[in-house]
Amino acid sequence: MPQSSLQAAYHPDRVLYPMKRTNPKDAPDPGWVRITWDEAYSTMAENYQELIDKYGGETIMMMSGTSRCWCMGAYGVFPLLFQSPNRVTPYQVCKGPxxxxxxxxxxxxxxxxxxxxxxxxxxxxxxxxxxxxxxxxxxxxxxxxxxxxxxxxxxxxxxxxxxxxxxxxxxxxxxxxxxxxxxxxxxxxxxxxxxxxxxxxxxxxxxxxxxxxxxxxxxxxxxxxxxxxxxxxxxxxxxxxxxxxxxxxxxxxxxxxxxxxxxxxxxxxxxxxxxxxxxGTTSFLRTIDVNFGGNVNMGGMGLNVQCVERPGEVEYDPVFNIKLHEAMGRPFSDDPKNPYPTEEEYCDWFVRASGMTWKQMVEKFQKDGWWDCKAMTLKSLEGDPEGWLDAGGTWGLYRRYQLGMLRPDKKPGLTxxxxxxxxxxxxxxxxxxxxxxxxxxxxxxxxxxxxxxxxxxxxxxxLPDWRPAPLGRAAAPEMEAEYPFICNTGRRIPVYFHSEHRQLPWCREQWPVPRIEMHPADAEKVGVKQGDWVWIENENGKIRQVVDLYEGIEPGVVNCEHQWWYPELNQMGHGFELSGVNCLVYRDVRDRHSASSYLRAYPVKVYKATPENSPFNNPVPCGEDGKEIITAGNDPRLKEWAVLNYGEGE
The missing domain is CATH 3.40.228.10 (Dimethylsulfoxide Reductase, domain 2)
Incomplete structure (x- = not known):
């Protein structure tokens, strides 16, 4: 739903300017006031440096979401800036293992x-x-x-x-x-x-x-x-x-x-x-630079060109990183003559192997369309200097372990x-x-x-090996009596990406509430039907989701949706604890080699949510003030989110 990206960019609740808290963190009103970017950078630099001087860089922990192009400062530059290894990324539950x-x-x-x-x-x-x-x-x-x-x-x-x-x-x-x-x-x-x-x-x-x-x-x-x-x-x-x-x-x-x-x-x-x-197969852009180039796996490379105006005073993420380095007095680049590049210079540096500036590449892309990566590789093999092979392009080449293209020493073999x-x-x-x-x-x-x-x-x-999962039926049969279902999580939801987009009205209209898939035979056993709110509970807590009957899973297995929160609830955490299935995950059980979380095959019980067993006598999750979450596409709060905000009252 590409139209929804406009609602994300210009959402009325998006923070468009630097804001500073003026009241203590435990105050009911944080007292946010608008400040300039100069004041924001200097304030951050002063406070970060104070912590580093007092406790060392390790006192700073960085957290970043999944790799949505530019929002990856915590992955790369911040550990170097703060000299801290303490960063949290979603790698261990994504591509990491x-x-x-x-x-x-x-x-x-x-x-x-x-x-x-x-x-x-x-x-x-x-x-x-x-x-x-x-x-x-x-x-x-x-x-x-x-x-x-x-x-x-x-x-x-x-x-x-x-x-x-x-x-x-x-x-x-x-x-x-x-x-x-x-x-x-x-x-x-x-x-x-x-x-x-x-x-x-x-x-x-x-x-x-x-x-x-x-x-x-x-x-x-x-x-x-x-x-x-x-x-x-x-x-x-x-x-x-x-x-x-x-x-x-x-x-x-x-x-x-x-x-x-x-x-x-x-x-x-x-x-x-x-x-x-x-x-990974690439164009002249390295894998780490792919945020600049469109996906090359289908054999074409485009460019991630800004196509909408930035609302308010929103900064480009790499520019934020550069200016924070400058405020802390630490060079961002390794060029002593230009330690703090501009946005244009930063983009030029990433595409330097093309022989063009970023502006020139954008003009060529908008005029001629996508580059054919395989054709550019073949140009190199034919001796054409315009080819990308010498700059790292590998698209269209196979069995690269025979060609010495995988190892740093350029010898045949794997790494x-x-x-x-x-x-x-x-x-x-x-x-x-x-x-x-x-x-x-x-x-x-x-x-x-x-x-x-x-x-x-x-x-x-x-050697590659398999042993029964520690909380599965084979390894923990004693848990079955109290927790008769095995819970799976993590399936894709077509209109959402992990925790993103619950605040976008067009998406929320399509999929307003979290669903737990149950086999009809299991639903009959526990006395629930399609559309009922149910409690899903184990030793770690309990949450609520809506029953969705589905014969495409085995009896005894339930499939819960992950990463739900409710932006309509004006409270700390926005109600993630009401339906977020990660609240049920066993935190002391991890993959022994990579520490990946145990997100599948853990025991739960499921029972109907009723007025008698639900807060505010309401089976539907509610905020701390008793107000229900959005449960249908005709909720008037969705229309409030549909009013786009471009900044300065536009």
């Missing part, structure tokens, strides 16, 4: 699917890319599924596109790793693997040699690609400080699931191949210490020994477990 897994096992972020090439057999595992946030994934997914000889969907939930599958594997939540390893077993037993790739580009041949034990040495391995130092550092129990983090590291593995899938892709000959899984796809991970081997294994040392019950103790147990982390 599969990026970390491929980083330690093959090459960083080689988990994307080739978008233009059409696979004969398309496997979509645990996602709804037909309505994802990536610009080209939706059309590509539908086209690829339609044109494939076979389309396989692996998902606990039957999605709209999943209905068109040749095979729908409706696995039980949190058994992905077991299924992936089973597929690997079938591939090996039936000799369906790509023998040349397995022999030349994986460490599999080293795993079947007689009388060959684990590779010795504290930092990597000696194999054909030579000796390379492992730089990755994994979390250990010894990292936890007294009175510090309460997280206990459990054996539920987003990392191990991703490693199993990466292994499956590799041994079947689909690693960085046409129609296979790919690492692991051995230069191979490491089914036996030397990174895991380096940091998880019997002496350092956090789980083994933390719980003595594992010392007598023949599947875990000694080298055999240690090897379960070195």
């Amino acid at each position: 599969r990026h970390f897994a491929t980083l330690m096992q093959s090459s960083y972020a080689f988990s994307w699917q080739a978008t233009v090439d059409k696979p004969r057999v398309m496997v979509r595992w645990g996602g709804s890319t037909e309505m994802s946030n990536y610009d080209d994934s939706c059309r590509m997914t539908v086209d690829s599924a339609k044109e494939a000889d076979a389309f396989i969907t692996v998902d606990p939930r039957l999605s709209n596109l999943g209905r068109e599958s040749t095979i729908w594997q409706h696995l039980y939540p949190q058994t992905d790793g077991a299924l992936a390893l089973s597929w690997i077993h079938v591939v090996i037993e039936n000799k369906l693997y790509d023998e040349l790739f397995v022999k030349r580009w994986t460490d599999a041949p080293f795993l079947v040699c007689e009388e060959m034990g684990p590779t010795p040495g504290p930092m990597g391995a000696k194999m054909q690609a030579g000796f390379f130092q492992t730089m990755t550092r994994l979390v250990c129990e010894s990292d936890l400080k007294e009175d510090g983090s309460p997280f206990r590291l459990m054996c539920w593995d987003a990392i191990q699931n991703s490693r199993a899938l990466d292994t499956l892709v590799g041994i079947t000959g689909n690693w960085d191949t046409p129609a296979g899984n790919r690492g 692991t210490p051995t230069g191979k796809l490491e089914i036996w991970s030397t990174v895991m081997e380096t940091f998880y020994t019997d002496e350092t294994d956090p789980l083994y040392n933390a719980d003595e019950k594992y010392h007598d477990d023949p599947d875990y103790a000694g080298v055999e147990g240690h090897a379960r982390d070195i």
Whole structure:
């Protein structure tokens, strides 16, 4: 719904000018007053510096949302500005696990699917890319599924596109790793693997040699690609400080699931191949610069050109970063002659490899349209200086591990210490020994477990592995009596992106309230029907969502929507605790390798919300003043949000 972006840009509640609090934080009225940008920058710089001088930069924690183009100061420049490692990003519940897994096992972020090439057999595992946030994934997914000889969907939930599958594997939540390893077993037993790739580009041949034990040495391995130092550092129990983090590291593995899938892709000959899984392919812009260039995965590159006027005194995010550096007296750029570039100079620097200024590129783009990335790569191969290959463009090139395009030393191979796809991970081997294994040392019950103790147990982390989720039915059957449902979360909602857009009237009209999907048989058991508000509860709390009957999930499993809040409630937190499913997440259970949150397959109970068991005698969530949230598209508050505000009373 592109029109909704106008409502986001010019929303009447958007802050258009720097504002300063004049009353204490516990006062009912914060006393916001408008100030100039100069005063805002100087005030921030003074207060930040005071904290740094008194406590050190580590006292400052930065938080940033997901990668919506420019709002990523917390990812990059602020840790350097404040000299603080304490930043919070959504990486560990987004691309992080599969990026970390491929980083330690093959090459960083080689988990994307080739978008233009059409696979004969398309496997979509645990996602709804037909309505994802990536610009080209939706059309590509539908086209690829339609044109494939076979389309396989692996998902606990039957999605709209999943209905068109040749095979729908409706696995039980949190058994992905077991299924992936089973597929690997079938591939090996039936000799369906790509023998040349397995022999030349994986460490599999080293795993079947007689009388060959684990590779010795504290930092990597000696194999054909030579000796390379492992730089990755994994979390250990010894990292936890007294009175510090309460997280206990459990054996539920987003990392191990991703490693199993990466292994499956590799041994079947689909690693960085046409129609296979790919690492990022770029134009002359590096991956880190992609905020300037439009999505290049479909073979074309555009530019993210400002197309609406900024309301009020809203600053461009990179300009904010530059001016805060200037206010704190710290150079932003590494050019001593120009430590604080202007907005135009900043944009020129990012596109310098094109040989044009930002203004020139914008004019060319608006005149000629998108660049054909493959054509620009071919120009380079033909010796045309206008090509992008020398500037980093890689679109249209495959099997880049054979071309020396993945490694910093330009040698053939993957970016692991051995230069191979490491089914036996030397990174895991380096940091998880019997002496350092956090789980083994933390719980003595594992010392007598023949599947875990000694080298055999240690090897379960070195190789892709699966163990039952710690709160699933197999691992925690005692919880079923009180909490009979397994809760899944995180599915895509077509009109929202995670926590965004609940304040946009056109979106909220389409999807006014959060929904919990239940199988009709389960709804009948607990006495609820379509449209009822219900309580979803476990040991961590309880929330309310609306029943949506759906036969596309297994009985005993419910599917809750995530990241709900109510901007119409004028109170701290805007009522996220009323329906936000993350309130039910077990905070002390994390992936032991990457600390990813346990967002799937946790136990809950569901029962009808009634006047007797609801605050204000109202099953519908209400604010602290008893006023109901917006529940329908005809709520007059949506019309108030539809009045666009351009600043200065416009």
